[in-house]
Amino acid sequence: MKAVTWQGHRKVSVETVPDPVIQQSNDAIIEVTSTAICGSDLHLYEVLGPFMTAGDIIGHEPMGRVVEAGSQSNLTAGDRVVIPFQIACGSCYMCQRGLQTQCETTQVRDQGMGAPLFGYSQLYGAVPGGQAEYLRVPHADYNPIKVGSELPDHRYLFLSDVLPTAWQAVAYTGLQRGDSVAVVGLGPIGQFSARIAKHLGMKVYAIDPVAERREMAARHGVMVFDTGEESIGQIREATEGRGPDGVVDAVGMEAHGSPIAKAAQLSAQFLPDAAGKAMMQNVGVDRLAALYSAIELVRRGGTISLSGVYGGSASPLPLLTLFDKQLTVKMGQANVKNWVDKILPLVEDPADPLGVDDFITHTLPLGDAPGAYEMFQKKQDGCIKVVLDPTLSPA
Numbered sequence: 001m002k003a004v005t006w007q008g009h010r011k012v013s014v015e016t017v018p019d020p021v022i023q024q025s026n027d028a029i030i031e032v033t034s035t036a037i038c039g040s041d042l043h044l045y046e047v048l049g050p051f052m053t054a055g056d057i058i059g060h061e062p063m064g065r066v067v068e069a070g071s072q073s074n075l076t077a078g079d080r081v082v083i084p085f086q087i088a089c090g091s092c093y094m095c096q097r098g099l100q101t102q103c104e105t106t107q108v109r110d111q112g113m114g115a116p117l118f119g120y121s122q123l124y125g126a127v128p129g130g131q132a133e134y135l136r137v138p139h140a141d142y143n144p145i146k147v148g149s150e151l152p153d154h155r156y157l158f159l160s161d162v163l164p165t166a167w168q169a170v171a172y173t174g175l176q177r178g179d180s181v182a183v184v185g186l187g188p189i190g191q192f193s194a195r196i197a198k199h200l201g202m203k204v205y206a207i208d209p210v211a212e213r214r215e216m217a218a219r220h221g222v223m224v225f226d227t228g229e230e231s232i233g234q235i236r237e238a239t240e241g242r243g244p245d246g247v248v249d250a251v252g253m254e255a256h257g258s259p260i261a262k263a264a265q266l267s268a269q270f271l272p273d274a275a276g277k278a279m280m281q282n283v284g285v286d287r288l289a290a291l292y293s294a295i296e297l298v299r300r301g302g303t304i305s306l307s308g309v310y311g312g313s314a315s316p317l318p319l320l321t322l323f324d325k326q327l328t329v330k331m332g333q334a335n336v337k338n339w340v341d342k343i344l345p346l347v348e349d350p351a352d353p354l355g356v357d358d359f360i361t362h363t364l365p366l367g368d369a370p371g372a373y374e375m376f377q378k379k380q381d382g383c384i385k386v387v388l389d390p391t392l393s394p395a
């Protein structure tokens with residue numbers, strides 16, 4: 001089959017690789033019909049290189065049809081399924097508490113990490129990913145989300161990651177109808193965090209440096225601002241001088257605006273693997289610009305919900321400000337299955353309350369992945385969300 005593979009810093013290629021096969025009785029194999037590129041894939045492309053091996057199949061936002069179902073998989077050939085980006089068992093202590101990304105059955109213990117993720121480096125189990133024609137789905141007795149056959153893929157596809165991540169980001173602010181929230185970053189996660197907060201009746205402000213990303217959010221009733229001190233001042237003014245009750249950081253470690261850390265991250269790419277890994281894990285090389293804005297912006301006693309992914313363990317944080325402002329910070333990978341029941345009726349609603357029909361900017365054949373990664377990273381051609389369709393033939 002054809003699959004998108006990681007080959008090095010800012011380099012992916014489409015290769016012919018062996019078809020996946022059932023390995024456990026609760027596995028299933030799906031034929032992928034849509035598979036999206038995520039902001040998290042840009043971390044592999046850019047800064048998590050030391051944890052990748054050339055040839056790794058990437059991608060973690062797939063859906064498709066079951067072509068082969070293990071005897072204990074709860075699926076039947078022909079079922080249409082969306083695959084959550086994490087692999088959980090559904091029955092352990094953590095899964096029972098809605099913490100699927102901490103699943104005690106599947107945790108990547110040799111790396112000291114939580115549940116494995118599709119296509120997401122050694123840190124997360126080196127599991128072959130979903131930007132491919134076929135995908136092996138482990139724990140298919142629990143993870144796949146079965147969906148109907150009437151609606152197009154794009155209504156369901158974002159149940160794999162973007163929608164539950166955005167839902168959790170808003171839920172972790174602890175806010176309610178009438179409260180104010182600022183969303184920092186209007187990539188895919190920020191777009192839906194803002195729309196979900198609106199849908200739940202909050203006043204929503206959002207910040208992003210990219211004009212077309214602000215325009216998309218504005219189309220959905222969000223008050224939008226460019227980055228910078230002036231915007232922080234305007235949002236503070238609009239919230240009676242206090243700042244919003246909560247802030248969602250939907251940027252993570254690809255933030256623009258922190259040049260020293262950027263230089264350190266870049267140099268980690270060019271170190272031998274072991275040194276690069278140590279640098280990414282132990283040295284303060286994160287790009288914290290968005291997080292700093294969130295800490296500055298949120299009102300005293302407010303909550304910061306981090307959905308953007310950060311790495312490193314020596315990231316300098318303004319603890320005095322966090323303490324003095326009495327802030328709560330809540331974060332983590334999204335526990336996909338914990339939120340799906342709330343979201344599914346909304347994506348199936350003909351009125352499309354979350355605006356899923358206005359989101360994808362590019363649908364391309366799998367073979368176009370290398371150009372698509374570059375376009376998404378450089379934010380060219382109005383690119384906000386790319387979906388690869390392995391059933392399309394190359395242009």
Ligand SMILES: NC(=O)c1ccc[n+]([C@@H]2O[C@H](COP(=O)([O-])OP(=O)(O)OC[C@H]3O[C@@H](n4cnc5c(N)ncnc54)[C@H](O)[C@@H]3O)[C@@H](O)[C@H]2O)c1
Nearest residue numbers: 039040165185186187188189251252255256308309333334
């Ligand atoms: N927690 C989870 O489970 C989970 C799941 C998916 C994605 N993520 C993470 O969420 C983050 C966003 O993902 P995405 O797909 O939306 O990616 P993205 O890279 O398209 O979005 C990031 C956005 O932030 C903007 N931005 C950059 N610097 C900024 C700054 N200083 N201030 C304000 N905005 C800034 C960019 O213009 C861009 O629009 C990534 O870190 C990704 O890894 C987390």
Ligand SMILES: [Zn+2]
Nearest residue numbers: 038040061161
């Ligand atoms: Zn993703």
Ligand SMILES: [Zn+2]
Nearest residue numbers: 089092095103
């Ligand atoms: Zn579990």
